[in-house]
Amino acid sequence: MNYENFELEDFIMDESFQAYCIGNDPEAEAFWKQWLIAHPEKAELLNLAKNFYLNLNGNLDARTFLNHQRAFNEAIQANDIPVSSPFTGGQAMVKQMHTGIRWAGIAAAAILGVVLLTFWLNSSKKNQENLAAKPTSVVEDTPSDISYTYLTKAGEKKSFQLPDGTNVYLNAGSSIKLIDGFNKSHREMHLVGEAYFDVVHNPQLPFIIHTIEMDVKVLGTAFNVRAYPDDDICETSLVRGSVEVLLKGMQPRTLILKPTEKVVVDKQLNKLQSSNVNTKRREETVRTNDFVISTLTHIPQDNSVVELSWIDNRLTFSDERFEDIARKLERWYDISIQFKSEEIKEYRFTGTFDKETIQRVLEAMQLSRSFHFLIENDKKIILEE
Amino acid sequence: MSEVTPNINEHWNQLREGKSEALSALYRIHYVGLMNYGFRLIQDRDKVNDSIISVLIDLWNKRSTLPEVKNVRAYLITSLYRRIILEIKSDRKREEQTEELLEIQEQNEMSCEDILLKNEENREFNQIFLKAFKKLTERQKELLRLKFFEDMDYDSIAIKCAITKRTAYNIIHDALKILKNELKGADFHQSPSSGELLMILLISVFLPLHG
Numbered sequence: 001m002n003y004e005n006f007e008l009e010d011f012i013m014d015e016s017f018q019a020y021c022i023g024n025d026p027e028a029e030a031f032w033k034q035w036l037i038a039h040p041e042k043a044e045l046l047n048l049a050k051n052f053y054l055n056l057n058g059n060l061d062a063r064t065f066l067n068h069q070r071a072f073n074e075a076i077q078a079n080d081i082p083v084s085s086p087f088t089g090g091q092a093m094v095k096q097m098h099t100g101i102r103w104a105g106i107a108a109a110a111i112l113g114v115v116l117l118t119f120w121l122n123s124s125k126k127n128q129e130n131l132a133a134k135p136t137s138v139v140e141d142t143p144s145d146i147s148y149t150y151l152t153k154a155g156e157k158k159s160f161q162l163p164d165g166t167n168v169y170l171n172a173g174s175s176i177k178l179i180d181g182f183n184k185s186h187r188e189m190h191l192v193g194e195a196y197f198d199v200v201h202n203p204q205l206p207f208i209i210h211t212i213e214m215d216v217k218v219l220g221t222a223f224n225v226r227a228y229p230d231d232d233i234c235e236t237s238l239v240r241g242s243v244e245v246l247l248k249g250m251q252p253r254t255l256i257l258k259p260t261e262k263v264v265v266d267k268q269l270n271k272l273q274s275s276n277v278n279t280k281r282r283e284e285t286v287r288t289n290d291f292v293i294s295t296l297t298h299i300p301q302d303n304s305v306v307e308l309s310w311i312d313n314r315l316t317f318s319d320e321r322f323e324d325i326a327r328k329l330e331r332w333y334d335i336s337i338q339f340k341s342e343e344i345k346e347y348r349f350t351g352t353f354d355k356e357t358i359q360r361v362l363e364a365m366q367l368s369r370s371f372h373f374l375i376e377n378d379k380k381i382i383l384e385e
Numbered sequence: 386m387s388e389v390t391p392n393i394n395e396h397w398n399q400l401r402e403g404k405s406e407a408l409s410a411l412y413r414i415h416y417v418g419l420m421n422y423g424f425r426l427i428q429d430r431d432k433v434n435d436s437i438i439s440v441l442i443d444l445w446n447k448r449s450t451l452p453e454v455k456n457v458r459a460y461l462i463t464s465l466y467r468r469i470i471l472e473i474k475s476d477r478k479r480e481e482q483t484e485e486l487l488e489i490q491e492q493n494e495m496s497c498e499d500i501l502l503k504n505e506e507n508r509e510f511n512q513i514f515l516k517a518f519k520k521l522t523e524r525q526k527e528l529l530r531l532k533f534f535e536d537m538d539y540d541s542i543a544i545k546c547a548i549t550k551r552t553a554y555n556i557i558h559d560a561l562k563i564l565k566n567e568l569k570g571a572d573f574h575q576s577p578s579s580g581e582l583l584m585i586l587l588i589s590v591f592l593p594l595h596g
Contacts, residue, residue, distance in 0.1 A: 009562050022417060058534055069416075073409075083405055
């Protein structure tokens with residue numbers, strides 16, 4: 001299936017894409033997450049297709065399904081219906097679906113593609129420790145039309161230089177695609193995930209980053225953009241210089257950040273703003289706007305900046321919810337985390353870790369709040385009270 | 386046509402053989418169809434979910450006596466309908482109301498536009514979407530509803546509307562294209578054509594590079 005040429009309506013009509021929007025097929029979810037990282041330039045189109053589809057399906061999104069599926073799983077347990085494993089039960093079944101087999105094949109092919117790319121990047125990293133990633137050339141429509149994509153998988157970070165000399169640190173599970181003509185007629189790119197940029201000054205060619213929620217425009221400056229599609233928030237943190245941020249959405253707004261400021265867009269709040277859905281969490285966040293500008297958070301001990309700590313290989317949380325921390329941990333350690341309790345999702349933690357194992361991190365967190373964890377096969381973690 | 390109808394009977398037969406994994410597969414595969422069907426009867430998604438779960442657990446408990454069925458979705462819909470009616474009746478008994486119980490059936494049938502109005506999240510997008518949706522023909526709206534809201538496969542849609550699968554597919558494809566073009570005029574971004582949106586950006590502050 002050649003998704004690269006898909007139009008909006010083709011995505012909406014694609015069963016695998018629908019399953020990704022609802023979250024009711026783990027294989028489809030894995031496939032589309034990978035596909036998105038490999039095609040950061042399609043992030044906005046996919047986001048729009050998803051909004052389209054959700055409007056047509058009665059707004060049954062992944063969050064709704066996940067909550068309902070949890071009730072289903074609890075009922076299964078309460079009725080003593082045997083299940084092989086809380087994880088594999090569902091996934092094993094997918095492979096037996098006819099469509100599932102089709103998709104599994106395509107997903108495997110796509111993931112293989114990604115693995116090959118990252119393997120190539122890895123091997124170059126070994127040769128040259130600090131200049132890890134080189135652009136991967138992808139030949140598109142015409143032979144002369146070459147574009148560059150940089151990507152990282154979960155548990156991996158890279159630093160590299162763009163053709164204009166700009167230094168980039170790319171966090172785990174992220175990708176950057178340079179738009180054709182980069183450093184010739186413009187300096188524009190698409191980003192999915194998180195990256196830190198130290199931009200080479202060039203007033204003739206403004207440096208522009210496109211993400212789903214915001215575009216960031218600069219002349220010469222250092223800043224961090226975090227735009228993971230599966231995170232609730234999207235943010236840009238400015239270290240020095242000045243950037244303009246165009247917040248997209250229904251009413252585009254432009255704002256200018258000053259050094260040590262960041263702008264945070266709460267995607268969920270953005271959506272829920274006008275609704276009467278009131279989870280405990282929403283009540284805590286009393287805001288009238290769907291975005292806030294705040295200053296960067298410093299760690300008191302050494303005055304380093306929380307938003308940038310990932311570049312120094314430090315894992316940092318600053319009064320964050322356990323559920324949000326879990327998403328960070330999943331990317332950081334390339335693991336999957338499952339909560340068996342709603343309550344502990346709301347626990348909040350603050351902490352900094354230097355090159356600790358996931359086991360040590362969780363143990364340290366246990367000192368602050370009581371919970372239990374179980375590590376399965378080094379890959380899956382179950383959290384409960 | 387890229388559409389493939391999943392062989393849902395496979396899971397049904399596995400369920401009859403006592404494989405519990407089939408239960409969670411049925412739940413996932415039929416989630417949208419059952420949820421939105423139930424939502425037309427009672428506008429409470431969590432209650433509908435509880436009813437779906439009850440139906441599935443009930444099926445598990447009588448798995449050895451389950452019949453072979455041709456259309457699993459239709460079977461599940463009927464079971465869900467009975468279950469929800471039962472719940473509503475019990476609720477009313479509890480409230481000691483003795484009003485007539487039978488008019489529940491299709492009185493809550495929703496119009497095509499209603500499927501959009503009921504969405505609470507993302508209301509802004511929702512409203513622009515509704516405006517565009519209203520420009521479609523009744524036929525187009527009906528098919529979008531059957532495909533995406535009721536989550537029917539193309540075979541079932543073809544039978545229900547007395548058209549071919551290919552025609553059903555084309556009508557839906559065209560309807561989505563019309564929606565897309567209607568929405569293009571509205572002020573939200575589609576695929577990023579770099580210059581266009583950024584035109585509204587102010588001139589950047591000029592600052593020398595550090596270090």
